[in-house]
Amino acid sequence: MAEPFAREYDAMCRAIELAASPGVPLWPNPRVGCVLLAPDGEVVGEGYHHGAGTPHAEIEALAAAGDRARGATAVVTLEPCNHTGRTGPCSQALIEAGVARVVVAQRDPNPVAEGGLEVLAEAGVDVEHGLLAEDAERLNPAWTFAHRNGRPFVTWKFATTLDGRSAARDGSSRWVTSAAARRDTHVLRAQCDTMLVGTNTVAVDDPQLTVRDAAGEPLPVQPLRVVVGNRDIDADRRVLDDVAETVHLRTHDPLEALETLYRDHGRHHVFFEGGPTLAAAFLKAGVVDEVVAYVAPMLLGSGKSAVGNLGIGTIGKARHLDLVDTLVLLPEDGDGDPADTDINLRLVLRPRQED
Structure with missing residues (x-):
C-alpha cells in the first residue's frame, strides 16, 4: 500500500470512528466525520457532525486546523454538501480554506445537497471518492x-x-x-x-x-x-x-x-x-x-x-x-x-x- 494512500486510508478509518461518536443523534441529519491531513501526512484537524443545527464535520475540522488547512487533504465520510440550509455549503468552505485534495467515502444521495465534488473539481481541487464507501454507508443506512x-x-x-x-x-x-x-x-x-x-x-x-x-x-x-x-x-x-x-x-x-x-x-x-x-x-x-x-x-x-x-x-x-x-x-x-x-x-x- 503506497504511503499517501495508506495515510488516507487510516484517516478515513478515523473519520468513520469520529462520525460514530457516542451521543450523536441518528436523525434527522447523517452522521459525518472529517480528518484533515497536511501534505506530509500529519493530522491537522478533525471534526464530526454533532446533530442538526451544529457545524458540519468539515467546518469543525477546518476550525481546528486554522491556517494549516491550506494545501491539506480533507478525508470525509460523506460528500461535502453543496447547499445552504442551517449552515452554508461545506464544498465552498473547503475551497475558501485552500484545501488541495478531498477524498470522500460515500457520494451524497440527497438530491438537495449533492454535487459537492463537482463544485470542488471545478475550483481546481483534486477529488476522489469510494474509499471505504460501504463502511461509511453503514453509518447512516436508513438515511441513505x-x-x-x-x-x-x-x-x-x-x-x-x-x-x-x-x-x-x-x-x-x-x-x-x-x-x-x-x-x-x-x-x-x-x-x-x-x-x-x-x-x-x-x-x-x-x-x-x-x-x-x-x-x-x-x-x-x-x-x-x-x-x-x-x-x-x-x-x-x-x-x-x-x-x-x-x-x-x-x-x-x-x-x-x-x-x-x-x-x-x-x-x-x-x-x-x-x-x-x-x-x-x-x-x-x-x-x-x-x-x-x-x-x-x-x-x-x-x-x-x-x-x-x-x-x-x-x-x-x-x-x-x-x-x-x-x-x-x-x-x-x-x-x-x-x-x-x-x-x-x-x-x-x-x-x-x-x-
Missing part, C-alpha cells in the same frame, strides 16, 4: 436508503406467541411478551424518526406511541407519530396528547403514505407497529424492509394473527425472510404479569431479495 428510494426505510415490529398469535380470541394482548422485550422495543423505537400504526390500532389498543426510558418516562426527543387510515381519531386517544407530534394520513396506500412522509416531513426510518390488516397491506406493497419479531414461549391456539391475508394459497408461494440477528431476552423485574417470567427471543429478519 430514504434518499435513494424516495421513501423511508420500514421496520415492521410485532410480538407473537409460538403459534403466531398476537392476541387471544377475546382480544386481550397485555402482555404477549415480557417486560424485558417491551423495554427492548423502546431501544429500537429510539433509533427511528417515525412511529406508524393504523386507525384500527389506535381505536382498539389506544397506544401512546412514544419512546420511554427504563423508568417509563418519555424521552425528551420523540419520533413523529403517524396514523394511517381514513377513519377519524377520537379526541381522547393517547396518540393525540402533547408528548409528541402526530400526523394523520388519510390513505390506505402504504407507498403513498411513505412517500408523503419522506417528501413532506423529511422522514427516513419508520418503525411500524400496525395490526394484521395494515401489516398485510405493507407486505403486499413490498415496502417492509426489515422485520423485528418478539417471540414468547406460550401457545394460544386461536386469536388474532400477527399478519392478515397475504393472498398466498400454497407453500411454494410463501414469502421467505433471511435471519440477520437474534437476541435472547432474559426475565427481569416486571409488573407482576406471568409473562415476565418467560425468556423471550428477538429475531431481526430481512426479506429475501429473490422474492
Whole structure:
C-alpha cells in the first residue's frame, strides 16, 4: 500500500470512528466525520457532525486546523454538501480554506445537497471518492436508503406467541411478551424518526406511541407519530396528547403514505407497529424492509394473527425472510404479569431479495 494512500486510508478509518461518536443523534441529519491531513501526512484537524443545527464535520475540522488547512487533504465520510440550509455549503468552505485534495467515502444521495465534488473539481481541487464507501454507508443506512428510494426505510415490529398469535380470541394482548422485550422495543423505537400504526390500532389498543426510558418516562426527543387510515381519531386517544407530534394520513396506500412522509416531513426510518390488516397491506406493497419479531414461549391456539391475508394459497408461494440477528431476552423485574417470567427471543429478519 503506497504511503499517501495508506495515510488516507487510516484517516478515513478515523473519520468513520469520529462520525460514530457516542451521543450523536441518528436523525434527522447523517452522521459525518472529517480528518484533515497536511501534505506530509500529519493530522491537522478533525471534526464530526454533532446533530442538526451544529457545524458540519468539515467546518469543525477546518476550525481546528486554522491556517494549516491550506494545501491539506480533507478525508470525509460523506460528500461535502453543496447547499445552504442551517449552515452554508461545506464544498465552498473547503475551497475558501485552500484545501488541495478531498477524498470522500460515500457520494451524497440527497438530491438537495449533492454535487459537492463537482463544485470542488471545478475550483481546481483534486477529488476522489469510494474509499471505504460501504463502511461509511453503514453509518447512516436508513438515511441513505430514504434518499435513494424516495421513501423511508420500514421496520415492521410485532410480538407473537409460538403459534403466531398476537392476541387471544377475546382480544386481550397485555402482555404477549415480557417486560424485558417491551423495554427492548423502546431501544429500537429510539433509533427511528417515525412511529406508524393504523386507525384500527389506535381505536382498539389506544397506544401512546412514544419512546420511554427504563423508568417509563418519555424521552425528551420523540419520533413523529403517524396514523394511517381514513377513519377519524377520537379526541381522547393517547396518540393525540402533547408528548409528541402526530400526523394523520388519510390513505390506505402504504407507498403513498411513505412517500408523503419522506417528501413532506423529511422522514427516513419508520418503525411500524400496525395490526394484521395494515401489516398485510405493507407486505403486499413490498415496502417492509426489515422485520423485528418478539417471540414468547406460550401457545394460544386461536386469536388474532400477527399478519392478515397475504393472498398466498400454497407453500411454494410463501414469502421467505433471511435471519440477520437474534437476541435472547432474559426475565427481569416486571409488573407482576406471568409473562415476565418467560425468556423471550428477538429475531431481526430481512426479506429475501429473490422474492
